[in-house]
Structure formats: structure tokens, C-alpha cells
Amino acid sequence: MAQWNISPVVKGLQQARHEWRERQHRLKEIGGRELPSKDILKTILDDLCGILFPMRLGPAELRQEAEDYYISYTLDRVLNELFSQVKLALNYESKNKLKWNDDAHTPSFETFAEHIVQDFADALPRIRCLLDADVCAAFEGDPAAHSVDEVLLCYPGIFAMIYHRLAHQLYAHVPLLSRIISELAHSATGIDIHPGATIGQGFFIDHGTGVVIGETCVIGERVRIYQAVTLGAKRFELHQNGSLKKDYARHPVVEDDVVIYAGATILGRITIGKGSIIGGNVWLTHSIPPASQILQSPSESKQKNSA
Numbered sequence: 382m383a384q385w386n387i388s389p390v391v392k393g394l395q396q397a398r399h400e401w402r403e404r405q406h407r408l409k410e411i412g413g414r415e416l417p418s419k420d421i422l423k424t425i426l427d428d429l430c431g432i433l434f435p436m437r438l439g440p441a442e443l444r445q446e447a448e449d450y451y452i453s454y455t456l457d458r459v460l461n462e463l464f465s466q467v468k469l470a471l472n473y474e475s476k477n478k479l480k481w482n483d484d485a486h487t488p489s490f491e492t493f494a495e496h497i498v499q500d501f502a503d504a505l506p507r508i509r510c511l512l513d514a515d516v517c518a519a520f521e522g523d524p525a526a527h528s529v530d531e532v533l534l535c536y537p538g539i540f541a542m543i544y545h546r547l548a549h550q551l552y553a554h555v556p557l558l559s560r561i562i563s564e565l566a567h568s569a570t571g572i573d574i575h576p577g578a579t580i581g582q583g584f585f586i587d588h589g590t591g592v593v594i595g596e597t598c599v600i601g602e603r604v605r606i607y608q609a610v611t612l613g614a615k616r617f618e619l620h621q622n623g624s625l626k627k628d629y630a631r632h633p634v635v636e637d638d639v640v641i642y643a644g645a646t647i648l649g650r651i652t653i654g655k656g657s658i659i660g661g662n663v664w665l666t667h668s669i670p671p672a673s674q675i676l677q678s679p680s681e682s683k684q685k686n687s688a
């Protein structure tokens with residue numbers, strides 16, 4: 382067996398860690414893991430998919446008469462696991478001064494984490510109803526879909542929306558946790574939906590690869606988009622010191638019943654009016670009224686006012 386000279390490698394990595402922690406002002410921190418675990422969150426999400434759709438995404442041996450028992454048992458375990466991950470996220474945000482305000486009026490990590498997880502559990506029936514509408518939109522909007530079960534089991538857009546609707550519920554209080562969830566979906570599907578995006582019911586992403594939906598997007602009901610669509614920011618605003626501004630509206634508003642075809646790029650805080658159609662490969666940086674039709678060739682583009 383070969384003998385490797387690893388001692389200088391270990392020392393070099395130690396020095397790199399020390400320099401990083403020094404720059405991040407973390408030299409005094411000791412102890413165990415401080416960040417939520419992607420592996421644990423993936424297990425939690427697998428279980429949540431089974432809780433939401435037990436006979437289709439739950440365990441293969443499950444029978445319908447045992448659904449409530451399975452959901453009760455699994456949900457209790459999942460919420461405890463999520464509780465631990467939420468506490469890690471809150472602790473991280475507190476130490477890095479991202480969101481937590483440590484004053485006399487702020488509840489403890491333990492109490493706040495309990496509230497977050499209970500609110501998340503309470504939202505699951507509503508999330509299931511939203512996802513049902515998404516599944517129906519995919520089935521009704523795609524002639525290649527033969528059943529709602531096929532849609533749920535096979536369509537990457539539905540997988541991404543399950544993760545997004547769960548992540549969005551957590552985003553206001555534990556953004557790091559929700560970002561990890563969204564990136565798990567992104568890695569699996571190629572669909573990048575920021576958990577801060579607000580998306581109405583009946584949302585259908587067909588094919589999906591390369592779709593990007595930014596943090597401050599607001600998408601209405603019954604919207605359909607295709608692969609490689611970008612709903613992004615036109616430019617990034619800066620503070621006087623040159624650093625990037627954050628937490629301001631910079632992504633599009635897409636109203637109800639809009640269809641956006643493959644490869645379209647829509648940038649900035651603009652509004653796509655209700656019932657509009659955006660053609661493939663269109664580049665759009667200005668608002669359009671309801672019932673517009675925007676095609677790739679400027680000479681073919683139409684803007685029709687529904688009034």
C-alpha cells in the first residue's frame with residue numbers, strides 16, 4: 382500500500398480554516414455542528430412528500446386504511462427533526478446577525494422554533510390543496526399527461542413545486558433552511574425557484590429544465606411556463622459604499638392566466654398583465670397590459686387591451 386505524506390495537507394487545511402474563521406470573526410466558536418444538515422433535510426422532505434401524498438409518495442407497503450396512522454406517526458417524528466434543524470438555523474442567524482433580534486421582547490430559540498414548526502404543520506393541509514391545483518393544472522395543460530398520478534410521480538415541475546411550497550412556508554423566519562430546501566429541488570430537477578417567490582395556485586412548469594424564478598417574483602393563479610424561462614432582476618442596486626442592496630422588489634409580477642413559452646427572459650420589477658402570452662426566446666424588460674401577445678420578432682408582437 383502506498384504511503385502518503387498527508388501531514389502538510391492537514392496543516393495547510395487547518396491554516397485555511399483558521400484564516401477563514403478569523404475573517405468571519407468566528408475564532409472563539411467551539412462545539413458541534415452549527416448549520417442545518419442537507420442530508421437530514423432531504424430525509425425530512427422525503428417523509429413530508431409521503432405525508433402529503435401517502436398512497437402515491439408514501440411507503441410501498443402502505444394501505445389506505447392505515448393512512449391516518451402512518452401520517453400521525455411520521456408527522457410527529459418529522460416535526461421533531463425539523464424542530465432541531467430550525468433551532469440550528471435560528472442560532473446561526475443570531476450569531477451572524479442576519480434576522481434575530483436578541484432583546485427582552487424576543488422569545489427564546491426554543492419557543493420561537495416551536496411556533497415556527499407548529500405553524501408549518503398547521504399549513505400542511507393548505508399546501509396539499511395548492512399542490513392538488515398544481516397537479517390538475519399540469520394534467521389539464523399537457524396533452525402528453527395520461528393521469529394525475531403520472532403527473533405527480535413523473536413531472537419535475539411538480540417535484541419542484543412540492544419543495545417550493547414547503548420552503549416558502551418557512552422562508553419568513555428561517556431563510557437559510559428554506560434555501561437549502563430549494564437547492565435540493567434545484568439539484569434534482571434543474572428548476573431554480575427562490576423560496577421567497579410568491580406563487581398562486583394552479584402553477585404549471587412544463588419540462589422545467591433551466592427555469593429560474595427570483596426571490597421577489599409574484600406569480601398569480603393558473604400561470605404556465607416552459608423550460609429555460611427566467612423571471613429575474615434587470616440590475617442590482619448598490620448602496621453608497623458599493624455593496625449590493627438586498628430585500629427590495631426587483632423581479633417580475635406575473636398576473637393570472639399568463640403563458641410564458643420556452644427561453645423567454647423577463648427582467649425587472651415589471652408587470653405581465655392578466656391573460657398575456659409571451660413567446661419563446663422573448664427578452665422583455667417593460668410592463669405589458671392584460672391580454673398582450675409578445676412574440677420574438679418585434680414586427681409580429683401585439684399588445685391587446687382586454688378593455
